[in-house]
Amino acid sequence: MQCGHHRLDKKQTGDADQMWHELTSDQQLLRDTTARYLADRVPLDRQRKQADHPAGFEPDYWTSGAELGWIMPLVSEDMGGGSVSGRDIVDLSLIAYEFGRHSAPGPLVDCNVVASALSDSGDEGHAEALEAIMMGQAIAANCLGWAPWQQPGEATISIARQGDDLVINGSVRPVESAAQAGYFLVTGTSDGGVTQALVPASTAGITIKALKAIDVSRKFGAVSFDNVRVPASALVGDFGGAGEAVALQVRRAAVVLCAESVGAMESAFEMTVDWAFDRYTFGRALASYQALKHRFADMKSWLEASHAICDAAADSLADGLERAAETVSSAKAYIGENGVELAQDCVQIHGGIGVTYEHDLHFFLRRVTLNRLLYGTPGDHRRWLAAMQIEKELAA
Amino acid sequence: MSTDIEPVEQFRARAREWIKANLGPLQSFDRTQHCKDDEEELVAVARDRALQRKIFDGGFAGICMPKEYGGLGLTPEHNRAFNEELAGHEYPSRFAVPTFNPCASTILEFCTAEQKAAHLPAILKGDEVWVQLLSEPGGGSDVAGITTSAVRDGDHWVLNGSKVWTSRAWWADWGLILARTNWDVPKHQGMTVFLVPLRQEGVEIQRIVRLNGESEACQEYFTDVRIPDSDRVGEVDAGWNIGTRWMFHERMGHNSPYVTYPSGLGMSASREDSPVAIARKSGKIDDPAARELIGEHRELGLVTRALQNRIADAATKANKDMSAIDRLFRGVASVRRSTISFELAGSGASVWDEEEEAATDAVGMNFLMRQISCIGGGTTEISRNVVAERILGMPREASGDKGVPFREVPKGPKRA
Numbered sequence: 001m002q003c004g005h006h007r008l009d010k011k012q013t014g015d016a017d018q019m020w021h022e023l024t025s026d027q028q029l030l031r032d033t034t035a036r037y038l039a040d041r042v043p044l045d046r047q048r049k050q051a052d053h054p055a056g057f058e059p060d061y062w063t064s065g066a067e068l069g070w071i072m073p074l075v076s077e078d079m080g081g082g083s084v085s086g087r088d089i090v091d092l093s094l095i096a097y098e099f100g101r102h103s104a105p106g107p108l109v110d111c112n113v114v115a116s117a118l119s120d121s122g123d124e125g126h127a128e129a130l131e132a133i134m135m136g137q138a139i140a141a142n143c144l145g146w147a148p149w150q151q152p153g154e155a156t157i158s159i160a161r162q163g164d165d166l167v168i169n170g171s172v173r174p175v176e177s178a179a180q181a182g183y184f185l186v187t188g189t190s191d192g193g194v195t196q197a198l199v200p201a202s203t204a205g206i207t208i209k210a211l212k213a214i215d216v217s218r219k220f221g222a223v224s225f226d227n228v229r230v231p232a233s234a235l236v237g238d239f240g241g242a243g244e245a246v247a248l249q250v251r252r253a254a255v256v257l258c259a260e261s262v263g264a265m266e267s268a269f270e271m272t273v274d275w276a277f278d279r280y281t282f283g284r285a286l287a288s289y290q291a292l293k294h295r296f297a298d299m300k301s302w303l304e305a306s307h308a309i310c311d312a313a314a315d316s317l318a319d320g321l322e323r324a325a326e327t328v329s330s331a332k333a334y335i336g337e338n339g340v341e342l343a344q345d346c347v348q349i350h351g352g353i354g355v356t357y358e359h360d361l362h363f364f365l366r367r368v369t370l371n372r373l374l375y376g377t378p379g380d381h382r383r384w385l386a387a388m389q390i391e392k393e394l395a396a
Numbered sequence: 397m398s399t400d401i402e403p404v405e406q407f408r409a410r411a412r413e414w415i416k417a418n419l420g421p422l423q424s425f426d427r428t429q430h431c432k433d434d435e436e437e438l439v440a441v442a443r444d445r446a447l448q449r450k451i452f453d454g455g456f457a458g459i460c461m462p463k464e465y466g467g468l469g470l471t472p473e474h475n476r477a478f479n480e481e482l483a484g485h486e487y488p489s490r491f492a493v494p495t496f497n498p499c500a501s502t503i504l505e506f507c508t509a510e511q512k513a514a515h516l517p518a519i520l521k522g523d524e525v526w527v528q529l530l531s532e533p534g535g536g537s538d539v540a541g542i543t544t545s546a547v548r549d550g551d552h553w554v555l556n557g558s559k560v561w562t563s564r565a566w567w568a569d570w571g572l573i574l575a576r577t578n579w580d581v582p583k584h585q586g587m588t589v590f591l592v593p594l595r596q597e598g599v600e601i602q603r604i605v606r607l608n609g610e611s612e613a614c615q616e617y618f619t620d621v622r623i624p625d626s627d628r629v630g631e632v633d634a635g636w637n638i639g640t641r642w643m644f645h646e647r648m649g650h651n652s653p654y655v656t657y658p659s660g661l662g663m664s665a666s667r668e669d670s671p672v673a674i675a676r677k678s679g680k681i682d683d684p685a686a687r688e689l690i691g692e693h694r695e696l697g698l699v700t701r702a703l704q705n706r707i708a709d710a711a712t713k714a715n716k717d718m719s720a721i722d723r724l725f726r727g728v729a730s731v732r733r734s735t736i737s738f739e740l741a742g743s744g745a746s747v748w749d750e751e752e753e754a755a756t757d758a759v760g761m762n763f764l765m766r767q768i769s770c771i772g773g774g775t776t777e778i779s780r781n782v783v784a785e786r787i788l789g790m791p792r793e794a795s796g797d798k799g800v801p802f803r804e805v806p807k808g809p810k811r812a
Contacts, residue, residue: 170412253561273788293784298782299727301703304718308706309699327702330695382691383684389694390681393672 026084032095033068036156038102041065044360045104047217049229052208054169055180056105056217066136070095070108074116079091079130081119087318089252093259093310100263103363104216107139107177108257113249114140114185117196121236126198129183138182139367141201143223145188148247157188157225159195159241164232166197168205170225176374178208178221179224184238186200193240199230212266215366251324253375254332255317258310261339261371265303268364269396270345272299292349299345302338309334326388329381341366401470408477414454419485422658426489430610435519437612441525441567444488448522451488451656457520461504466517472653474778488522489657490564496517497652499526499572503591504654505645506629506638510749511591515570521649527594528646529559529573530639534807536771537778539643540572540583540782541797543807544577545617546590553577553590553628555598555621561746565614566601567593572642579803586802587595587635589642591627647773668758671740677756678742686740693736695730706765716790721784727776730769739765777783 023031041045041061050056075081083091092112099108115133118126132138139363145157168186175184184199184206199206205228211220237245273296276287286292313331316324343365347354353362372378433439450455452466459475461467468474469693500519503512518524535541544557555575565571571592578586594601598621603611623773642757650657668674671693672681680686707722737759738745770776784790797805 064808069540118663276790285791287784287788290781290793293788293790294777294780295789296788297724297780297783298728300788301721304706304721305703305725308702311706312698312702326694327698329691330698333691333695334699378692379688382688385691385694386687389670389672389690393670 002076005211006136006386022220024085027091030069030084030091031098034065034070034095034098035101037065037068038098038104042102042104042217044103044363047103047363048357049324051216053217054219054336055177056219062106062139062239063136065106066134068349071111071115071136073136074112075119075130079119079122079127081115081134089315092252095254096256096259097263100260100265100364100367101205101267103217103264103267103367107141107180107218108260109253110176110185111140112256113142114183117185117236117245117249118198118251120248123236125233126236129198131193132182137278139177139180140183140185141175141178141181141223142227142249143175143184143186143187143249144246144375145170145172146194146246147380148243148381149376149387152189155189157186159186159188159190159197160191161232161237162229165229166195166232166234166239168197168199168225168228168230169220173222174211174213174220174374175223176218176220178223179219180208184223187242187246190240192306194243194246195239196236196242196245197234197266198236199225199228199234203228205229213370215370216363217248218370246349247325250375251317251328254328254381255310255314257331257374258306258313258335261335261368262303262306262310264364264367264371265306265339265342267336267342268346268361268368269299269303270295275350286349295345295349299342302342306331306335306338326385329376329385329388332376333378333385335368336372336376336381340365340372343368402474404477406473407470407474408481411456411478412481414456414480415485418450419588421486421488422484424629426486438567441490444490445522446699447486448488448491448520452521455505457656458516458654459656461500461516461520463716465504465512466520473525474652475656476659477616477776479657480659482656482658485658487657490525491519492655492657494528494563494646495524495526496654496656497648497650498642499528499570501648501652501654502572502589502638502642505591505641507591510626515591524570525564525568526570526572527562527565527568528642529562529571529592529640531559531561533558533560534616537775539639541805541807542574542576542587543726544573546577546581546588546623547767548577548625549622551625553623553625555590555618555623558615558617560604560613560615562614562616564612565594565616566603566782570594571616572629574635574639574642576802578610580801581633582799583797583802583805584636586633586637588632589621589629589635589638591629592621592623593617596621599608606765608765657714668737668762671737674737674740674756674759678740678744679740680740688738689736693733697731700726700729702768715787717782718784720779721787723774724776724779724783727770727779731766734763734766734769 072081073083073088085091096108111133115130118130129138137302143157146155157168160167160205168188170188179231183199184201186197186199188195205226207224209222213220229360276292276296279286309331313328316327346361347365350361353359425431425440431440448457456478457468459470459478460472463469477583500516503515503519514773515524519526530539542765544559545553546553547762553609571594574587575589575590576586598619602615604613604615605611638788645652671690675681675686703725704722707718710718719776741756741759744756745763748757781793785792
C-alpha cells in the first residue's frame with residue numbers, strides 16, 4: 001500500500017467476502033459465472049448513464065442471465081428446474097449475493113418467487129408460463145395484495161368467484177418491473193381466506209402506472225385491477241387456501257433480498273475500508289484515527305452478523321426447519337435496519353464525495369434502502385416475530 | 397499414557413450409576429449462583445465442599461487430572477461423558493470456575509511437582525477453594541500494567557498492593573497472583589506469579605457492593621505479606637508467559653476439560669422474565685410498538701447465536717481474532733435487549749410494590765447493570781481496537797509503554 005501503513009493481506013482477514021457456507025465446486029461455478037456476467041454486462045458506469053432507461057436493463061441481459069440458471073433453483077426438477085447443490089434457496093442466495101455486490105438490475109426476487117409458487121402448485125396448466133419465466137423470455141411480477149403480517153381487512157386486492165371465473169379488484173404497489181411483466185401473480189383475499197392467481201399482463205382491466213423509485217436501475221409500477229376476469233384455471237393453489245403458500249413465498253423473497261443486501265453491504269464496506277487507507281487528513285490516513293477505527297469495527301460486526309443470520313435463514317428454509325419462520329424474519333428485520341445504517345455510515349466516512357452521483361457508493365445505499373422496504377419492513381417482521389413468540393409461550 | 401485406559405462408554409455407564417445413587421437434583425443456586433444473603437451463600441459453600449469430597453471419594457474427581465495428583469488421568473471425552481450424565485443433578489458449582497479453571501489448570505501447567513502435590517489433591521477433595529488475583533484497581537483492560545509488587549527478601553518475597561473484581565474471595569482459601577518483581581524492564585518482562593493463602597495477616601478482603609445490591613466480588617489489600625520463594629511459580633520475571641496461558645484458560649471458562657458441570661446448563665441463566673411475560677404484566681402486550689420491541693428482542697437473540705456459530709467456524713479455520721467480533725456484538729446486543737425489556741416493563745421496572753405479583757424489579761436492576769455486558773471479560777472498546785487493527789489491518793494505537801522500563805511509564809495524571 002502506498003499509504004505507508006502496513007495492512008494485513010486480505011486473505012488473512014477471515015472470511016471477509018465469503019459466505020459462511022462451504023461451497024461445492026458447482027456452487028462456486030454458479031457464483032463466479034454470475035459475478036463475471038454481471039461485471040461484464042451491468043458495470044456501474046453503464047448503469048449510471050442508463051438511469052432513464054424505462055426497464056433498467058436490456059431484454060437480452062435478462063434472457064442470457066436466465067440461461068446461467070438464475071431462475072431455476074426453486075423450481076422442482078419435474079417442472080424443469082433444479083439447483084446445482086440440491087439446496088434450493090441456498091444456491092439462489094449465492095446468485096442474489098452477487099446481484100447485491102454488483103447492484104445488478106433485474107427482477108430476480110419476483111421471477112424466482114413466482115416460479116416457485118407455480119412449481120409448488122404442481123399445476124400443469126401453468127407449465128408454459130413457468131418455462132417462459134425460467135428461460136427469461138417472460139418476466140413475472142408479484143402483486144402481493146395481502147401480506148402474512150396483515151389482517152384480512154388490510155388487503156388491497158380482492159379475488160372473488162363468479163361462476164367459472166375469478167374476478168379481481170383492487171390495486172397494489174410497488175410492483176417491480178410491472179411494465180415489463182408478461183405475468184402477474186396476484187394475491188388477494190377472498191371469502192374464507194387468501195387466494196393466488198396467475199394473470200397474463202394483457203388481460204383486460206389491468207392498468208399499470210409507472211412509479212419513481214430511489215433505485216437507479218430497478219423500476220416499479222402501481223398495478224390496478226378493475227373487474228379483471230380470468231378463468232378458474234388461473235388459480236395457483238386452492239381458492240381461499242393460499243395463506244401458508246404466501247407466507248413461504250414471502251420468506252423466500254426475504255432470504256433473496258437479505259442475500260442481495262449483504263452483498264451490497266460488503267461492497268460498500270470494502271470501498272470504505274479502502275478509502276480509509278487511501279485518504280489522508282492532517283497528515284494521517286483516516287484508518288489511523290481511533291474514532292473511525294471503532295466505527296469500522298462496529299460496521300464489521302454488523303456485516304458479519306448480517307452474513308451469519310442470512311446464511312442461517314437460507315439454511316433453515318432449505319432444510320425445512322421449524323425455526324425457519326423466526327430465523328428468516330430475524331434476518332429481514334436485522335439486515336433491513338443495519339444494512340441501511342452501515343451504508344449511511346460509509347457515506348459519512350466518505351464525506352461529501354459519498355453523496356455525489358459520480359461515486360459508486362450510492363448504488364449500494366439505494367439497494368439496501370429499497371430492500372429494507374420490500375417484502376416487509378423491520379417493523380413488519382418484528383411484529384410477525386412477536387406473534388410467533390406469543391403463540392409459542394401460550395403453547396408452553 | 398497408559399494403554400489400559402477405560403473406554404468412554406464403560407466410564408459413562410459407571411458414572412451414570414454413581415450419579416443416580418449419590419447426587420440429588422440441581423438446586424436453584426447451582427444454576428444462578430445467586431443466594432439471597434451471606435448466610436445462604438455460606439450454606440451453599442459448605443454444601444459444595446462436601447459435594448466435591450463426595451465426588452472425590454466416589455472416584456470421579458479430577459477426571460482429566462493426572463493420577464499422581466489425585467485425578468483419574470482420563471481424557472476430555474471422559475469428562476464430557478461425565479458432564480452429560482451430570483445434567484439435571486446438583487454439583488459443586490463454586491468449584492467449577494475459577495478453582496478448577498483457570499486456577500487448577502494453570503497450577504497443573506506451570507507448578508513444580510511439589511507445588512502440585514501440595515494443592516491439586518486438596519482442591520479435588522474440596523479442601524481448597526482458589527481465586528485468581530489478576531485485575532487491579534489501577535487498570536482493567538491493561539492487565540500487564542499491574543503495580544502490585546513483590547520484593548525479594550532472602551528466601552521470601554514481600555507483597556504489597558491491591559487486586560480487585562475477585563469473585564467470592566471472602567470465603568476462598570488460596571489465590572494465584574500476578575505481581576511486579578522488576579520495575580526496570582518493559583512491562584511484560586518484569587512480572588512473576590505466586591501462590592498466596594488468603595487467610596493470613598496482611599491480607600484484608602473487602603466486599604464490593606454492586607449497584608444492584610450483589611456483593612460477591614471483592615477487593616483484596618496486601619500489606620507486607622511474606623511469601624516463601626517455594627510458592628513462586630515459574631522463573632522470576634517470566635510471569636507474563638504464564639499470564640497469557642492463564643488468561644487463555646480463563647477464556648475457556650466452563651468449557652475447560654478440567655471443569656465438571658452439568659451439560660446444557662446455561663451459566664448466565666437470568667432471573668428476568670421473557671419479553672412476552674414482561675409485556676403482559678405491564679399491559680402492553682397488544683400495543684404494536686411493544687410488539688416490535690418483542691420481535692427485536694427475539695431477532696437479536698437469534699442473530700447473536702448465528703454470529704457465534706459463524707465465528708466459531710471462522711476462528712478455527714482462519715483468524716483467532718475473529719472472536720473479538722463476537723464479543724463486541726454480544727455486548728452491544730445484550731445492552732439493547734436489556735433496554736427493550738426495561739421499556740416493555742413500563743413504570744414497574746423503576747418503582748414497584750413488592751407485595752404485588754406483577755413486580756418487575758429484576759428488569760430494572762438488570763437495566764441498571766446492563767453495561768456489564770460491554771465491560772466484563774474485556775471491554776467492547778478493546779474489542780473494537782482488535783477488530784480494526786488485527787482484522788481490518790488498521791494502524792495500531794500509540795502507546796506510552798512500548799520498550800520503556802515500567803518505572804518510567806506514565807501511570808497517573810500530570811496536570812499543571
